[in-house]
Amino acid sequence: MVVVALLAGLVVTIIDKEDFPNYGVAVWWAIVTVGTVGYGDVVPHTGWGRVVGSVVIVVGVTFIAFLTAVVTSLFVEAEQDEHRALVEARQQTAHDETRRSLQELSDRHVAVEAQLRAMRSERG
Amino acid sequence: MVVVALLAGLVVTIIDKEDFPNYGVAVWWAIVTVGTVGYGDVVPHTGWGRVVGSVVIVVGVTFIAFLTAVVTSLFVEAEQDEHRALVEARQQTAHDETRRSLQELSDRHVAVEAQLRAMRSERG
Amino acid sequence: MVVVALLAGLVVTIIDKEDFPNYGVAVWWAIVTVGTVGYGDVVPHTGWGRVVGSVVIVVGVTFIAFLTAVVTSLFVEAEQDEHRALVEARQQTAHDETRRSLQELSDRHVAVEAQLRAMRSERG
Amino acid sequence: MVVVALLAGLVVTIIDKEDFPNYGVAVWWAIVTVGTVGYGDVVPHTGWGRVVGSVVIVVGVTFIAFLTAVVTSLFVEAEQDEHRALVEARQQTAHDETRRSLQELSDRHVAVEAQLRAMRSERG
Numbered sequence: 001m002v003v004v005a006l007l008a009g010l011v012v013t014i015i016d017k018e019d020f021p022n023y024g025v026a027v028w029w030a031i032v033t034v035g036t037v038g039y040g041d042v043v044p045h046t047g048w049g050r051v052v053g054s055v056v057i058v059v060g061v062t063f064i065a066f067l068t069a070v071v072t073s074l075f076v077e078a079e080q081d082e083h084r085a086l087v088e089a090r091q092q093t094a095h096d097e098t099r100r101s102l103q104e105l106s107d108r109h110v111a112v113e114a115q116l117r118a119m120r121s122e123r124g
Numbered sequence: 125m126v127v128v129a130l131l132a133g134l135v136v137t138i139i140d141k142e143d144f145p146n147y148g149v150a151v152w153w154a155i156v157t158v159g160t161v162g163y164g165d166v167v168p169h170t171g172w173g174r175v176v177g178s179v180v181i182v183v184g185v186t187f188i189a190f191l192t193a194v195v196t197s198l199f200v201e202a203e204q205d206e207h208r209a210l211v212e213a214r215q216q217t218a219h220d221e222t223r224r225s226l227q228e229l230s231d232r233h234v235a236v237e238a239q240l241r242a243m244r245s246e247r248g
Numbered sequence: 249m250v251v252v253a254l255l256a257g258l259v260v261t262i263i264d265k266e267d268f269p270n271y272g273v274a275v276w277w278a279i280v281t282v283g284t285v286g287y288g289d290v291v292p293h294t295g296w297g298r299v300v301g302s303v304v305i306v307v308g309v310t311f312i313a314f315l316t317a318v319v320t321s322l323f324v325e326a327e328q329d330e331h332r333a334l335v336e337a338r339q340q341t342a343h344d345e346t347r348r349s350l351q352e353l354s355d356r357h358v359a360v361e362a363q364l365r366a367m368r369s370e371r372g
Numbered sequence: 373m374v375v376v377a378l379l380a381g382l383v384v385t386i387i388d389k390e391d392f393p394n395y396g397v398a399v400w401w402a403i404v405t406v407g408t409v410g411y412g413d414v415v416p417h418t419g420w421g422r423v424v425g426s427v428v429i430v431v432g433v434t435f436i437a438f439l440t441a442v443v444t445s446l447f448v449e450a451e452q453d454e455h456r457a458l459v460e461a462r463q464q465t466a467h468d469e470t471r472r473s474l475q476e477l478s479d480r481h482v483a484v485e486a487q488l489r490a491m492r493s494e495r496g
Contacts (some may be wrong), residue, residue, distance in 0.1 A: 001431060010143075027305055035429040037410030038161030038401070041417075045165075050152045057159040058125060065192040068437040072320065073199035075445035083456065084207065087467045089375045090460075094467045095218045101474040102225040108481040109232040116239045120246070162285035164412055169289075174276045181283040182249060189316040196444065197323035208331065212338075219342045228348040233356040240363045244370075286409030293413075298400045305407040306373060313440040321447035332455065336462075343466045350473040356479040368494070370451045 001063060005030035008056045016049030034060035125187060129154035132180045140173030158184035249311060256304045264297030282308035313338035373434060380428045388421030406432035449467035 010028035013020045019042065020026040029042040033056050042054045133151035137144045143166065144150040153166040157180050168177045251303035261268045267290065268274040277290040281304050292301045381399035385392045391414065392398040401414040405428050423439045 001433065002426075005426075024419065024422075028426065031426045031429055032410065033161055035433045036160045036408045037405055037429055037432075038156065038163045038286065039410045039412035040163035040165055041412055041415045043163045043165045047148065049460075050148075054129075054152065054155045055128075055330070057161055058157055060161075061125065061159045061188060061191070063401045064433060064437065065188065065195050068316070068440050069196035069199045071437050072196045072441035072444045073203055075201050075441045076324075076448050077203050079445055079449050080204075080207075080452075083452075084211075087456075087460075088211075088234050091215070091218070091463070094224075094463070098222055098470055098474070099225065101478070102222065102229065102472070105229055105474065105477055105481065106225070106232065106476070107228065108478070108485070109236065112236055112481070112484060112488065113232070114237065115485070115492075116236065116243070119488070119492060120239070120243060122495075123246075157285055160408070161285045162280065162410065164287035164289055165289075167287045171272065178250075178253075178276065178279045179280055180292045181285050184285075185249065185283045185312060187314070189312065190318050191317050192440070193320035195322045196320045197327055200324050200448075202329050203324045204328075204331075208335075213337070215342070219346075222346055223277070223349070226346070226353065229353055230349070230356070233353065233360070236360060237356070237363070240367070241358065244363075244367060247370075282407055284408045286411045288411035288413055291411045291413045295396065295477075298396075299428055302374075302377075302400070302403045305403055305409050307407075309373065309407045309436060309439070313443045314435065316440050317444035317447045320444045321451055324448050325451050328452075328455075338457075339463070339466070343470075346470055347473070350470070350477065352412065354473070354480070357477065357484065360484055361480070361487065364484065364491070368487070368491060371494075 001034055003036050006050045012052050015052050016044050019044045019049055041123055128183060129158050136176050139176050140168050140170045143168045143173055148196055160184055249282055253282050263300050264292050264294045267292045267297055274296050284308055373406055376431060377406050384424050387424050388416050390419045391416045391421055408432055
């Protein structure tokens with residue numbers, strides 16, 4: 001935001017020297033604009049000054065939208081990570097239980113096959 | 125945002141010629157308003173001008189809310205896609221493991237049945 | 249937003265008659281304030297006028313935060329619903345496959361038990 | 373937001389006595405700034421006043437981004453909790469069904485093994 005303001009201030013001091021007599025005033029205007037505060041104490045009155053001003057407003061609004069989006073997605077992500085850990089643990093437990101049951105069935109099969117083999121050899 | 129401003133500027137130059145003497149000033153006011161900057165250098169003073177201004181403010185705020193929502197949902201979506209790929213891979217692994225175990229049990233059954241068939245034929 | 253502005257306009261015309269000579273001006277100020285535009289053409293100068301103004305600003309910012317939150321959560325929800333349908337279908341397919349395999353194993357068991365019963369009756 | 377405004381008002385009355393003659397005016401300016409309303413009725417004109425003003429603007433925008441993020445993530449979370457309960461119930465049902473089938477297979481195994489044992493003892 002500060003970087004955008006410093007750059008916008010530079011452009012506007014070159015384009016519109018009337019409304020922005022020095023760089024300090026231009027940066028102050030740019031911060032006030034990018035933050036969508038818009039006091040109106042410093043305002044471009046020339047055509048090109050207003051064109052640059054319009055671009056700075058659009059950039060400012062888009063910047064704030066991105067800032068809000070980044071912060072929001074971090075918050076949403078943090079909350080989901082908590083739940084994800086729980087869901088993962090629950091699914092792991094369910095899967096482990098299924099695996100244990102399947103292993104048990106496999107062991108029982110081994111036993112049945114052994115018994116059958118024994119029966120055949122007994123009868124020899 | 126620029127499209128809304130161009131349209132709002134057109135409406136306001138027709139409705140309130142006093143406060144908006146030309147289209148350029150009207151568009152400048154519209155951008156400053158839609159971006160919720162509101163310098164106050166150009167402001168409608170007539171009743172209808174303020175009615176149109178109020179509509180432009182409501183549209184501007186709603187537009188910014190939608191812009192922020194679109195950017196945020198893209199960010200949230202991008203982060204979730206990453207996790208979804210991981211969860212999907214983990215579930216696929218778990219399912220494959222279960223399927224392999226079930227296939228093994230099926231194979232053992234085939235063996236048991238073969239042994240039983242052999243026993244019966246041995247006894248004739 | 250309009251409802252909040254109409255209410256705020258009413259309160260401010262009662263509290264600060266100097267700065268807000270009529271209801272129309274008060275509602276115009278309230279919309280400009282709730283939308284965080286803040287032209288500065290109409291501004292409270294009395295102590296109580298500024299107290300009410302401060303409340304309207306806080307309400308306005310909170311309102312916009314809620315508006316943005318509602319729109320964003322609708323967008324996020326819409327995107328997740330799409331993915332949820334896909335995940336659900338995938339899990340259903342996996343579960344159906346497991347169920348079929350388990351049913352097959354159960355059928356094979358019935359066959360084995362039938363064979364064993366046959367063997368015992370054959371031997372009488 | 374009010375806490376930030378009260379603090380910012382204090383700093384600015386100390387730094388820039390010209391533009392902010394008393395604490396009440398300073399707090400009014402701070403609320404108008406933090407809420408990004410920016411009427412422009414009270415504005416810092418000194419260098420340090422504008423530096424503090426710039427900081428207050430950046431803090432204000434960041435604050436609103438966080439406020440919006442908190443509200444949004446609460447909304448998204450509330451909506452996801454509903455779906456999570458449904459998904460959890462569905463997965464639990466699927467897992468219970470699998471467990472029941474596996475238990476049935478295990479019981480059938482016990483029966484097969486019992487029959488085999490009976491066959492061997494019959495032959496003595």
